[in-house]
Amino acid sequence: MARAITQIERKQSSVEEERSEDLGAILKQIADNREAIEDSLTILEELHKSGVLDMVKGFLRTKEKVGVIAVEQLNQPSMHQLIRNMFNSIELLSSMDPDRLNAIFGGLNKGLEKASEGTEENNQIGAFGMLKAMRDPNVKTSLSTMVHFLEGMGEGLKNDKVH
Amino acid sequence: MEEKSFTFQVNDNEIKAKKGQSILEAALENNVYIPGICSSQPDLGIGVIQTCDTCYVQVNGELKRACATEAEPDMEVNSVSDVAKEAQLEGMSRILKNHELYCTVCDNNNGNCVVHNTAEYLELEHQKYEFTPKPYPPDTTHPFYRYEPDQCILCGLCVEACQDVQVSEVLSIDWDREQPRVIWDDDVPIDESSCVSCGHCVTVCPCNALMEKSMLGEAGYMTGMSKNVLEPMIDLTKEVEPSYKGIFAISNVEATMREDRIKKTKTVCTYCGVGCSFEVWTKGRDILKVQPTEDAPVNGISTCVKGKFGWDFINSEERLTKPLIRKGDKFYEATWEEALTLMAEKFTEIKEKQGPEALGFVASSKCTNEENYLFQKLARSIFQSNNVDNCSRYCQTPASAGLMRTVGIGGDSGTIEDIKKAGLIIVVGANPAESHPVLATRVKRAHKLNDQKLLVADLRKHELADRADLHIHPKPGTDLVWISAVTKYILDQGWEDKEFLNERVNNVEEFTSSLEKFSLEYAEEVTGLSKETMIQVAEMIHESDGTCVLWAMGVTQHVGGTDTSTSIANLLLVTGNFGRPGAGAFPLRGHNNVQGASDFGTMPNWLPGYEPVENDEVRGRFEQAWGTKIPKEPGLNNHQIVEAITDGQVKGMYLFGEEMGLVDSNINYVHEAFEKLDFFVVQDIFFSKTAQFADVVLPAAPSLEKEGTFTNTERRIQRFYQVLDPLGDCKPDWEIFRDFANKLGANWDYTHPSEIMDEAAQLAPIFAGVSYERMEGWDSQIWPVQPNGESTPLLYKDKFKFVDGKARLFKVDWTPPKEYGDEFDLHLNNGRLLEQFHEGNMTAKSEGINHLVPGPWLEVSEELAKERNIETGALVRLTSPYGKVKVRVLVTDAVKGKELYLPMNTTDNEKAVNKLTSSYHDKDTHTPNYKEASVKMELLEHAGESPLPLHNYRFGNPQPHIGVEIEKKWKRADFTPIPETLRSEGYIDGESNHAN
Structure with a gap:
């Protein structure tokens, strides 16, 4: 004879048992990963010594408030411009051909050298000298490069207006 | 009939297509990608929606929607030309006017977001039309999902799913207002609508407009952050966006990281016998959502409220965890x-x-x-x-026994494909829309869109009965009589399938003469159905190309349950409705296994x-x-x-x-x-x-x-x-x-x-070739399975399961249902309901489901309510010879006269219907005669609260129409067809002057 009953007596010790089971599982994982754990502890120790942990702790505990401040600061027109400019510059750099850029930079460098030589020697060129210089193949190359650059830039500016 | 196939050109590929296929369908089948947000759910049909306008291609030079243009031999299609791409981009830009891209902090950024992926494919750079919020707050009234109009791209996939797949006909897009949006019923909060919570709309939504509440703030690494950080962050992202490329790069990384913590596992539903399969998304022990896919062999993208949302029991604190x-x-x-x-x-x-x-x-x-x-x-x-x-x-042993007597195998004779295909569906004593919801959607869809005929024999005017071409209401327990009378009438008219009977069936003559007593006159007297009605039934079967009979407990749970099941098989044999696609016997199994x-x-x-x-x-x-x-x-x-x-x-x-x-x-x-x-x-x-x-x-x-x-x-x-x-x-x-x-x-x-x-x-x-290897992932096997692994979706194609391969007509007689004396003057019907499964041991652990249906109710007809002066909310006691229950009343026209209905969704002794049922049983299989209960009813409290909350879907106000009604969008004053826009902007006719 077994009538319907609903009372269930739970094991009282089960909390401690569960805890020791959990600890056992953790200890096993630690033992299995001894080297990784030791390295991590060393890193933690260094971070602690240098105060980094303390800072991170403070940040994490106030993350809500700090998050709001940070986003508020970031969400200002000047920051928008800064970030946008950063993105644009990165985009510009990523779209340039490194070889060509290298050639231009090479030229620029050489130009700088000559320019400073000229300044040091206080070597001023007269009107006739200018005309003469135009016939110099090096100057010609530089000038035509600059003209081409201006052409391209103009094209780019025009396209931008279309959009 | 062989479908004709041909080839045509897409970009540089020669691809194969079948006649009638759209360009988009053919391309996708051949792994040529053409974008198409509103075609991302093949189960909904490609080319029926036409809302997203991202699939524009050039067909022989002219811009057309790939989804709605039929492929033709030697057609030349270009989906990557400058003009085609510009058209697709225009479509996408219009979408993003309605949708803010903040992917990294969006819970739908799981790698499968169709809007994200399409925008990325199109290399969208900038927002052409500014995003403007819609003047509607999010609707969070439903316990399981929320609608955010601001993110809604108005693609209408949800509407299509609700109107034409689930066929609950709740959702529409209101194209007439200045800012269109999805509305429920005639624009009421979701929780007060006729929404059956099946989850189709949420499953098919290609973005985060419709989402499971269990996903919100849980799926992403950063989506759980508080509003005062999240909102400025979205603003910031928008302000500084260099182009969308950067955003996509970051969101893709974040989506990939989510793979580490969201586990997606295929499972098979544990509720009814339809056998839906889907992925369960979990994070630790939390169930984030259930996601069906078109790969699921039975249900595709379909689910019901229990399969989609009814899993809270898994983590219930009441679970047994120790012996x-x-x-x-x-x-x-x-x-x-x-x-x-x-x-x-x-x-x-x-x-x-x-x-x-x-x-x-x-x-x-x-x-x-x-x-x-x-x-x-x-x-x-x-x-x-x-x-x-x-x-x-x-439940179903009588059905199996009836089939074993006649055709040899106690199981459905075909699959859900046959149910979809049948010319006529007859439902006897079953309520599939609530007990087998996903299977019922296929019937509702075929009936709504494909002209399938539907005949329902049931005491209650349940959903399918309401939709049926013919709903008949025989007296309780008399199905065998009208079925036999219809069979006899068909034989008398010479409408039987003579060739089928000659070649494939035994006992024809003996059976025919056993029908002698089942004249229309006799049947009219016993069943209460008119002769004309029964003739109409016979005519419907005669005129239909393929009849499937679906039946359940209303047939089996009687003293003559096996015999009635047998009479169904007899009728199908006489009319040649076995062993061919789109026909057969389908006892609907109630539990998953x-x-x-x-x-x-x-x-x-x-x-x-x-x-x-x-x-x-x-x-x-x-x-x-x-x-x-x-x-x-x-x-x-x-x-x-x-x-x-x-x-x-x-x-x-x-x-x-x-x-x-x-x-x-x-x-x-x-x-x-x-x-x-x-x-x-x-x-x-x-x-x-x-x-x-x-x-x-x-x-x-x-x-x-x-x-x-x-x-x-x-x-x-x-x-x-x-x-x-x-x-x-x-x-x-x-x-x-x-x-x-x-x-x-x-x-x-x-x-x-x-x-x-x-x-x-x-x-x-019968399981010879069954193995786990052959059922990996979404693969499945249908028994009998040959040693080589070949399934048998359709039974009896060549022979029936008897030694000589022939079916047997089996004569049966009517056993009148049990009666319990005049004192018990009301007939008590009983069974399941949609939201809670069975007694509710699992589903009633879900707060959301309990919100929809907290407990059982007693359905009382309007006539009886008037006669006894009872209102909805009244408390009554029902007494049978075996016990009593106390329940509150719902007055409804779903039941008639002196017939009551009490669902079984309770674990409370005081309300449990089986306190009232008897120990009488089917004479052949011992299945209890649950459906032959009689009670008397006493009024205990005259008034009270409705036992079924007024927000329940049964009180809703559905708005049936076909799909998303795209013509209404095209008629709007602010709509310009994309080719026209491109022409006016100079992209067409060689005036193009763009840098991309």
Whole structure:
């Protein structure tokens, strides 16, 4: 004879048992990963010594408030411009051909050298000298490069207006 | 008919297409990608929606939608030309006017966001049209999902799914307002609408406009942050966006990182017998969502409220996590060792003292095939008892028996494909829209869109009855009579399939003469249906190309349940509706694995695979494999076990996963029997009503915590995978049986369910080619399975399952339903409902589901309410010869006259319908006659609150129409066709001047 009953007596010790089971599982994982754990502890120790942990702790505990401040600061027109400019510059750099850029930079460098030589020697060129210089193949190359650059830039500016 | 195929050109590819296919369909089939947000759900049909305008291509130079343009031979299609791309980009830009891209902090950024992926493919750089919020707040009223109009791209996939797949016809896009949006019914909050919470709309939404609440703030790494950080962050992202490329790069990284913490596991639904499969997304033990896919063989993208949202029980605090042992009037937690030792001791003692027949074994149709197989093996080989049965005894055994008599196999004769295809669907005594919701959607869709005819015979005007071309209401328990009369009328008219009968059916003449008494006059008198109605039924069958009959408990749970099932098979045989696509007999199985439990041998007379236990050759085969003897005599079924306990014959019982103490009929009697047992073991995931009577209660693992297979109503075997670890100390049922058997010295060394399946496949010819390897992922097998793995979706194509290959017409007579005297003047119908499953042991653990339906209600007809002066909310007592219940009333036109309906969704003794049902049963199979209950009704309180909350979908106001009504969008003043926009902007006719 077994009538319907609903009372269930739970094991009282089960909390401690569960805890020791959990600890056992953790200890096993630690033992299995001894080297990784030791390295991590060393890193933690260094971070602690240098105060980094303390800072991170403070940040994490106030993350809500700090998050709001940070986003508020970031969400200002000047920051928008800064970030946008950063993105644009990165985009510009990523779209340039490194070889060509290298050639231009090479030229620029050489130009700088000559320019400073000229300044040091206080070597001023007269009107006739200018005309003469135009016939110099090096100057010609530089000038035509600059003209081409201006052409391209103009094209780019025009396209931008279309959009 | 062979579909003609041809080739045409897409970009540089020569691709194959079938006649009638759209360019987009053909391209996708050939792995050529063309964007198309509103075509991202093939189950909804490609080319029917046409809202997103991202699939523009150039067809022989002209811009057209790839989704709505039929492919033609030698057509030249370009989807990547500058003009085509510009058109696609224009479509996308218009979408993003309605949708803010903040992907990294969006819960839908899981790699499968269609809007994100399409925008990325199109290399969208900038927002052409500024995003403007819509003037509507998010709708968060529904317990399981929310709608955010600001993110809604108005693609209408949700509307299409609701109107034409689920066919609940709740959602529309209101194109007439200045800022269109999706509305529920005639624009009410979701929770007050006719939404049945099936989840289709949420599943198909290509972005985050419709989302499961369980996903919000949970899926992403950064989506859980508080609003005051999130909102400025979205602003910031928008302000500084260099181009969308950068945003996509970051969001892709974040989406990939999510793969680490969101686990997606395929499972098979644990509720009804339709056999939906889907992925469960989990984070730790939290269930984030259920995501169906078009790969699922039965349901595709479809689910019902239980499959989509009803999984809270898994993490319920009420789960059993430790074995319990009764001592005195309390249960005490115990170890597995203690519990199994006690069980071994007690069962062995009973077996030795009283013999093996003093033990009873009740199996579970909720558990796996492998578990049912092991359980009957335990009963038969270790305890030498055939007293093993499962809950199909309470529902569908009469249907199986009726089919075995006539066509030879106790299962659906085809698949859901045949149901979709049939010319006529006849539903008898079943409420598929609530009990088999996803299967019902296929009927509703075919009826709405494909001109399928629908005939419903039922006491209640349930959803399908309401939609039917013809709803007939015979007197309770008289189905056999009208079915036989219709069969006779068809024969009298010479409308039978003569060739089919000649070549494929035995007993034609004998059967025809047995129909003599079923004249239309006689049937009219018995059933209350007019002769004209029955003639109309006969004509509908005669005129239809393929008839499927779907039936369930309204047929089987009667004293003549097997005979009525037989009469259905007879009718189908006479009209040649077996062995051809789009026709056949479909008993709708009620539980996820009620088919499989029987298939795998938890029945007193069958070994696995319907191999008769009395047959010496069969027994020899199993004995050799198992290395033990098996008793020859068939054992006791569930019903007989209870009787035998009452008579003192059965002393010990082992029951798993079955709430017999609530779902068996006449439960007062069943409870008395339980009290008489010397030793009773109940194994379940919850401390059920039945467990209260146990001596040992074992904690089992639900489907999400183990591996295995279920067999659905189509005979389809599907694998499911482990989603979570078993909770606490609970174990998968098969492990418990193995450990118990080993305690008894059996030496079973199963380590995985696949090994159990391999054993069954070796022993039962119908499972010959079944294996886990062949059911990987979404693959499934439909038995009988040939040794080479070939399935049999459609039965009887060449022969019926008898030695001579011919079907047998089987004569049956009508058994009048039980009557209980004039005092019990009201007929009590009973059964399931949509939201809660069965008695509710699982679904009632969900707060959301309880919000939709908190408890049972008594449906009272308007006529009776008037006569007795009763209103909705009144409290009544129902009394039958067997017990009483107290419930509140819902007055409705779903029931008629003196017929009541009481759903079974309660674990509360005071309301449990089986306090009222009797122990009478089907004369052939012992299935209780649940549907033959009579009661008297007393009014206890005249008024009260409606037992069904007014926000329930049944009080809603659906707005049926076909799909998303795209013409309304095209007629709007602010709509310009994309080719026109491109022309005006100079992109067409060579005036293009763009840098991209």
